[in-house]
Amino acid sequence: MIKFENVSKSYSKGSPAVKDVSFEIDRGEFVFLIGASGSGKTTLIRLMVREEKPDEGTIWVAGKNLVTMPSWKVPHFRRNVGVIFQDFRLLPNKTVAQNVAFALQVIGKPNRFIATQVPQILRLVGLEDKMDRFPHQLSGGEQQRVAIARAFVNRPLILLADEPTGNLDPETSWGVMNLLERINRTGTAVVMATHDVGIVDSMRRRVIEIDDGRLSRDQVRGVYGLGV
Numbered sequence: 706m707i708k709f710e711n712v713s714k715s716y717s718k719g720s721p722a723v724k725d726v727s728f729e730i731d732r733g734e735f736v737f738l739i740g741a742s743g744s745g746k747t748t749l750i751r752l753m754v755r756e757e758k759p760d761e762g763t764i765w766v767a768g769k770n771l772v773t774m775p776s777w778k779v780p781h782f783r784r785n786v787g788v789i790f791q792d793f794r795l796l797p798n799k800t801v802a803q804n805v806a807f808a809l810q811v812i813g814k815p816n817r818f819i820a821t822q823v824p825q826i827l828r829l830v831g832l833e834d835k836m837d838r839f840p841h842q843l844s845g846g847e848q849q850r851v852a853i854a855r856a857f858v859n860r861p862l863i864l865l866a867d868e869p870t871g872n873l874d875p876e877t878s879w880g881v882m883n884l885l886e887r888i889n890r891t892g893t894a895v896v897m898a899t900h901d902v903g904i905v906d907s908m909r910r911r912v913i914e915i916d917d918g919r920l921s922r923d924q925v926r927g928v929y930g931l932g933v
């Protein structure tokens with residue numbers, strides 16, 4: 706589903722952000738991406754959606770070689786991949802329902818389909834009674850659940866989450882994690898960059914650790930620290 710082969714990436718200034726990284730993530734896996742601030746987690750996620758191209762190596766995502774993919778094919782490829790961020794990134798002037806509907810409108814889905822899918826996905830994330838609110842009328846946890854609904858409404862093969870609980874308190878974070886787990890159980894691979902020790906240690910999923918751009922650990926049912 707996702708395959709990195711000897712991938713390196715430098716930004717214009719500074720030392721490489723990602724150095725000779727190789728790993729493979731299968732369909733339906735749940736993977737935590739951990740590492741110190743600045744270790745390269747966000748860069749890996751950006752490489753997975755062709756927001757960046759590597760300087761060296763090969764990247765395969767959903768059966769496509771992202772290195773050789775022409776730019777005009779990138780939007781269509783991205784339909785396979787939902788992305789959520791620490792800061793939610795909802796459209797402030799659209800309601801909850803409109804934010805989710807927009808994700809389907811831009812890929813040309815018919816209105817009839819949108820009208821059935823949006824309430825269904827908002828029920829899944831527990832926000833069916835708040836579909837007419839605007840983002841500023843929601844708590845942080847609710848905003849993140851809208852962002853998840855928007856990322857998942859198209860049923861992507863892969864969901865990438867860059868510190869999705871970074872702005873949330875522990876209890877709200879667990880609500881978001883339960884949702885990501887449920888989405889994962891539908892067969893969608895979830896890759897989540899996080900600094901949250903408690904979440905990683907209690908969920909015991911695969912852990913890929915990045916240390917100064919290099920893959921330093923790839924552990925099945927891993928924990929945050931190595932103290933076991």
Ligand SMILES: Nc1ncnc2c1ncn2[C@@H]1O[C@H](COP(=O)(O)OP(=O)(O)OP(=O)(O)O)[C@@H](O)[C@H]1O
Pocket residue numbers: 716717718719721722740741742743744745746747748749
């Ligand atoms: N657009 C950019 N231009 C130049 N350097 C960048 C850019 N984005 C990231 N970097 C550098 O690349 C390295 C990796 O950054 P990245 O954001 O991938 O780390 P991270 O592990 O996601 O960090 P954090 O946990 O703080 O979000 C850092 O040294 C960072 O300064």
